[in-house]
Amino acid sequence: MAGKGSRTDPAWQYGVEKQVPAEGAMKGYKYLMCKFCEKIITRGVHRLKAHLAGTHKNTSPCPLVPPVVKEEMKQFLKDFESSKFRYQRNFEEAINGGAYFVGSGGVNGSVGANAPEHGNCCPSVQRGVRGPMDRFVNTPGDDEEGPTSGGKMTPTTVREQRNKVCLDIGRFFYENGIPFNVANSPSFVSMLRSVGNYGRGLKPPTMYELRNWILQEEVKTTNATVDEIKATWKTTRVSLLSDGWSDMRNKSLINFLVNNQHGTVFLKTVDASDCIKNAQKLFELLDGVIEEIGEDVVIQVVTDNASAYKAAGTLLMEKRKSLYWTPCATHCIDPMLEKIGDLTQQKNALIKAKKG
Incomplete structure (x- = not known):
């Protein structure tokens, strides 16, 4: 609020x-x-x-x-x-007119004395003085036929058309502060493929559609995927993964995930601030999660190798003979690498590498 x-x-x-x-x-x-x-x-x-x-x-x-x-x-x-x-109407008119920014003056707003007139195409849109990249992006007069227009495309034309698309995608990333590694996401590639298959004239989803029916459909798809993986648990058996971390308020939280060869499913997050160093309470917490999943389903519990977790793992194996506790390999290797990095001959090299 x-x-x-x-x-x-x-x-x-x-x-x-x-x-x-x-x-x-x-x-x-x-x-x-x-x-x-x-x-x-x-x-x-x-x-x-x-x-x-x-x-x-x-x-x-x-x-x-x-x-x-x-x-x-x-x-x-x-x-x-x-x-x-x-x-929303002004936004759509701005996009249809090839503009990227809508001024704050509303429908009848003014964006500067040098702003050209655009008739009915959202007078508040500023054209021609947006920034140094404008010489490279599409303008209302640049309505050349794209690769799907039916004409034969030369390699040079294909490259120019792709450059225009890439510049628009790049501007979207830069304006909204989206990390560049998002371009490696399979869903990003799938989105562009779907847009290309639709062709010209696609009306993009509004923010209201994104937070309503589109979100609801994605939740249904995600739940269906999770249910498919869960249906395999009894056949393949699973590993319970415990991932501890601290939030901005220094609360000790534990993410519980369930893994088998068909995928990893996030189960829940638990605030473990009052038991993170207490072996008995950690045992009770892990034992409760195993009970929730099913003792006949869990064959392995993976946690970090802190002493409290190690003791809790021993208690688990004593109570439930069908499973075993395994320390996380990453948590084992990290302290080893830290110790190696503290050696004199390695420490100087690391300092020089960080400076370089």
Whole structure:
């Protein structure tokens, strides 16, 4: 929820912040309470406005709201929807016109005295003075036929067309701060292949589609993939992997993953701050996860080689005779390499290498 310094939304004056204390593993939350009917609103100030306006959208209407406030909230919601669709329309017009940036002036905004006119194509779009890369990217006048137009393409033309596409992709990476290694992702390659198969005129998904039906479909696909892997567990047996790490608040967290030859499935993350150095509690934690998966399914438990984990692994093998504990090879090799790096003859070489 927004901090007090940023609460400029007019609906804040009709709500009271309510703190819900943390309970067990659940963290605390801040909710809003309607000043008129004292209903708790759990999804922020936008839902409070819907409650006060009586839209019946995601919340029940307030029975005690004054008519003046109700009409005020209705108008705010109407203006919000209008601005949302106006922004989307301007965005699509800018893309259709070959522009990359939309000015902050809205539909009738001005972006500078030297900005050329574009008729109905979003006057707030600034053309020609965006940056040094503009000489290389496509402009509204550059509507040359692409490789799929049916004409015979020379090697030079193919190279030029590909360069234009690569520059657009590069700008997308740079503007949004996307790591370059994302280009190695199979899903990135698959996305470009699908766009190419569709051809010209593809309307890209909006942010609302990305966070609604597209996300829901991807969740279904992921769940189906996980279920397929889980169906093989009883046949192949599995290894339970424990991966410890610390978050920004120095909480000791453990990721539990299940692995077999068909793939690795993330099971859950557990806050183990109170038991990370306690062998008995680690044993109880690992034993509970094995019970959740199934003792007849788990044949190996892999953790790091800290003394507490080693003792917990021994307790596991004593209780469950069908599995064995294995220290993580990486955790074994890392301390060895650190010790080697501390040797005088190696340390000087490492220092020089880091400086070079």
